[in-house]
Amino acid sequence: MCGIAGIHAYLDVAPRVDRGELVRMNERMVARGPDGSGLWLADDGRTGFGHLRLAIIDLSEGGAQPMHTNDGRLTITFNGEIYNYRELRTELQARGRTFRSGSDTEVLLQLYAEYGTAMVARLRGMFAFGIWDADRRTLLLARDPLGIKPLYWADDGWTVRFASQAKALLAGGAVSRDPDPAGIVGFHLFGSVPEPFTVWRGIQSLPAGTTLTVDAAGPGLPQRYYDVATALAERANTGATEPDSRRRVAAAVRESVRYHLEADVPVAVFLSAGIDSGALLGTMAGLGVGDITAVTLGFQEFQGLPLDEAPLAAEVAARYGARHIVRTVDRAEFERDLPALLDAMDLPTVDGINTWFVAKAAHEAGIKVALSGLGADECFGGYPSFSDVPRSVHWLRSVSWIPGLGALARRALTGAMSAGLRLHPKAAGVLQYGGDWAGAYLLRRSVYMPWELDEVLDPALVEDGLRRLAPLSHIAAAIRTGGPLGDFDRVATLETSLYMRNQLLRDSDWAGMSHGVEIRVPFVDPFFLAALPPGPVLAAMNAKDAIAEVPEPPLPDSVRHRRKTGFSTPVGRWLREASGAPRQQGIDLSAASRAWALDVWRAGWAGPAAA
Known part of the structure; x- marks a missing residue:
C-alpha cells in the first residue's frame, strides 16, 4: 500500500518532466508511505515516476519502487496489494520468467511482460498502477475492478499526470485549479463526488475496472474490463437448497479472508458491534490466525446508549480470543483533528470521520494492516x-x-x-x-x-x-449493462457502483492512509462476488444471518439480533452546538448530513484551503 505519482510528456513539443514537480506531488502524499520513497526519470527526460512506500509484502529493499525489469524495458509505480501473487508467480516461473525479489510488484511487471493489458483480469487484489513500456513507448494506467484504490489523472494536451490523490496533482503546480461544476453539484447531491468527476475540471478519476493507455498521440478512452452489473447477472444459480447456499456463502467468506491475510506484517481487524466485522474476526480465528488485535471506535457522547459499539464488540473480541482496543473520541479531539482531517480529505465527503479515528487508533497501536467489514451490506442486502x-x-x-x-x-x-x-x-x-x-x-x-x-x-x-x-x-x-437483473441485484449494483465506490471506499483510502494504515475489505472482491449465489437466493436466505454462522462458534445472538443502527458519529450534534444552535433530542441524520456537507464544502473546498 503506497502513494504513486507520474508524469509523461507524450508530445515531442512538450516540456521534459520537471523533477521538482514530481517531488512536490510525492511530498503531498507523504503520509501514505512512511517506509520509503523513490523517484525515477527516464533517460530522455520525458517520463518520470514517484513512489511512497508502506511496506506490507516483502519488507526488504527488493520491494522498493519505482521498480524495473532486468532489461530496463518496463518500469512500474504501484499502489495496493495483489493477494494471489504467489499463484501468479508460480505460473509465470513455469513459463520461464525469473524473479529477483519476493514482492507482488515484480509479479505485476512480469505479468505485463507476458500478457500485456490483459493482465488485469488475472489479479485478485486492490490496485492502481502505472507501467511505462519503453519498447512500445506507452504508459498503462490501471485501477482495480471495484475501485478500492483511487487513481487521478490530468491531461493538458501534451502531458499526462497521475497520482493517488487529486491534491497531489494540484501540489505539483502544473494542473489547473478551475472548479468543475459537475463534481461540485455531485457532492451536494450524493455526499461524495461521483467518478469520473472531481471538483477540479482538469482532474479526472480513472473509473474502477478500467485501463487507460497513453501513446504518442495521447491518452485513449478508458477501457472497461470489469462491470458490476454484468458480474452479478452472470452468477450461477445452481438450484441448490438453502443449506447448500449457506455453505457456498461460508466457503466464499473463508476463501476471501484467507487471501486478504496475505502479508509480511500482522493483520488486525476493525471491530464494531455488527455482524460483518464480527464474522471477519471469527473467520480469522477459525483460519488459525493467532494474537489478533481488534480495534473498536467509541464516542464519549454515545456511552450508555444503543449507538455505543464498545460493549458488544468486547463480547465478540473475547469470544474469539482477540486483544481488544477501545478508542474513545470526544468533541475536543474532533475539533483538534478537524483541520488535519479536512486537509487529508482528498475530495469532499459527508463520511469518513469514523475511519479517520479508528485508523488513528490503529496507528497508535502500531498496526499497519486491518480488515474491515465494508462491502457486506452491498453484497447481502443490509441497507433499507x-x-x-x-x-x-x-x-x-x-x-x-x-x-x-x-x-x-x-x-x-x-x-x-x-x-x-x-x-x-x-x-x-x-x-x-x-x-x-x-x-x-x-x-x-x-x-x-x-x-x-x-x-x-x-x-x-x-x-x-x-x-x-x-x-x-x-x-x-450503472445498471444499463449486463444481462437481466432482479430487484435485489439492481440495488446491489447501484450501491456497489455508486455509494460504496464513491464514498465508502474513497473514504477508507484517504482516512486510512493519512495514518499509514492499510484497510483491506474482504467483502469487496470480484472473485468473492462471483462465488456467491445469485441475488434472489441471497435475498430469500437471509444472507446476513448466514454470515453470522460462518465462524465457529457462530456470532452470539446479542450481535445477530441487534437492531441495525449504522456506524454513526455525533458530528451533527457537535456542529449544531458549535454554531450555537439549541440542543436537540435524538439525531436527525438527514439534517446532520446537510450541515456537515455545507461545513466540509465551505471549510475545505470553497476557498484557498482546497490546495
Whole structure:
C-alpha cells in the first residue's frame, strides 16, 4: 500500500518532466508511505515516476519502487496489494520468467511482460498502477475492478499526470485549479463526488475496472474490463437448497479472508458491534490466525446508549480470543483533528470521520494492516434501500408516466412546505422521481435534491453542473449493462457502483492512509462476488444471518439480533452546538448530513484551503 505519482510528456513539443514537480506531488502524499520513497526519470527526460512506500509484502529493499525489469524495458509505480501473487508467480516461473525479489510488484511487471493489458483480469487484489513500456513507448494506467484504490489523472494536451490523490496533482503546480461544476453539484447531491468527476475540471478519476493507455498521440478512452452489473447477472444459480447456499456463502467468506491475510506484517481487524466485522474476526480465528488485535471506535457522547459499539464488540473480541482496543473520541479531539482531517480529505465527503479515528487508533497501536467489514451490506442486502427502492419503483411506476404530474406535485408540495407544512424535504419529489430506478435511488441516497441546490450554490453553477453530470443518467448507467437483473441485484449494483465506490471506499483510502494504515475489505472482491449465489437466493436466505454462522462458534445472538443502527458519529450534534444552535433530542441524520456537507464544502473546498 503506497502513494504513486507520474508524469509523461507524450508530445515531442512538450516540456521534459520537471523533477521538482514530481517531488512536490510525492511530498503531498507523504503520509501514505512512511517506509520509503523513490523517484525515477527516464533517460530522455520525458517520463518520470514517484513512489511512497508502506511496506506490507516483502519488507526488504527488493520491494522498493519505482521498480524495473532486468532489461530496463518496463518500469512500474504501484499502489495496493495483489493477494494471489504467489499463484501468479508460480505460473509465470513455469513459463520461464525469473524473479529477483519476493514482492507482488515484480509479479505485476512480469505479468505485463507476458500478457500485456490483459493482465488485469488475472489479479485478485486492490490496485492502481502505472507501467511505462519503453519498447512500445506507452504508459498503462490501471485501477482495480471495484475501485478500492483511487487513481487521478490530468491531461493538458501534451502531458499526462497521475497520482493517488487529486491534491497531489494540484501540489505539483502544473494542473489547473478551475472548479468543475459537475463534481461540485455531485457532492451536494450524493455526499461524495461521483467518478469520473472531481471538483477540479482538469482532474479526472480513472473509473474502477478500467485501463487507460497513453501513446504518442495521447491518452485513449478508458477501457472497461470489469462491470458490476454484468458480474452479478452472470452468477450461477445452481438450484441448490438453502443449506447448500449457506455453505457456498461460508466457503466464499473463508476463501476471501484467507487471501486478504496475505502479508509480511500482522493483520488486525476493525471491530464494531455488527455482524460483518464480527464474522471477519471469527473467520480469522477459525483460519488459525493467532494474537489478533481488534480495534473498536467509541464516542464519549454515545456511552450508555444503543449507538455505543464498545460493549458488544468486547463480547465478540473475547469470544474469539482477540486483544481488544477501545478508542474513545470526544468533541475536543474532533475539533483538534478537524483541520488535519479536512486537509487529508482528498475530495469532499459527508463520511469518513469514523475511519479517520479508528485508523488513528490503529496507528497508535502500531498496526499497519486491518480488515474491515465494508462491502457486506452491498453484497447481502443490509441497507433499507434493498426494500425501499424496489417498492417505490413498483408502486409509482404507473403514475410516473403521466406527463408533468410529478413536477406539478413537487412544485405544489415545495410551496406548501415553504408555507409551513412539515414534511421531509425529499417528500416533494416522490411522484416525480420515485417511479424509476434512477430516481428512486436518488431519493434514497441524496443529501440534497436537484431543485434545492440553488439555495446553497450559485444557480449558474448548478445549471452547468446538472447539465454535465446528468445525475439520473449517471445512476441509470450503472445498471444499463449486463444481462437481466432482479430487484435485489439492481440495488446491489447501484450501491456497489455508486455509494460504496464513491464514498465508502474513497473514504477508507484517504482516512486510512493519512495514518499509514492499510484497510483491506474482504467483502469487496470480484472473485468473492462471483462465488456467491445469485441475488434472489441471497435475498430469500437471509444472507446476513448466514454470515453470522460462518465462524465457529457462530456470532452470539446479542450481535445477530441487534437492531441495525449504522456506524454513526455525533458530528451533527457537535456542529449544531458549535454554531450555537439549541440542543436537540435524538439525531436527525438527514439534517446532520446537510450541515456537515455545507461545513466540509465551505471549510475545505470553497476557498484557498482546497490546495
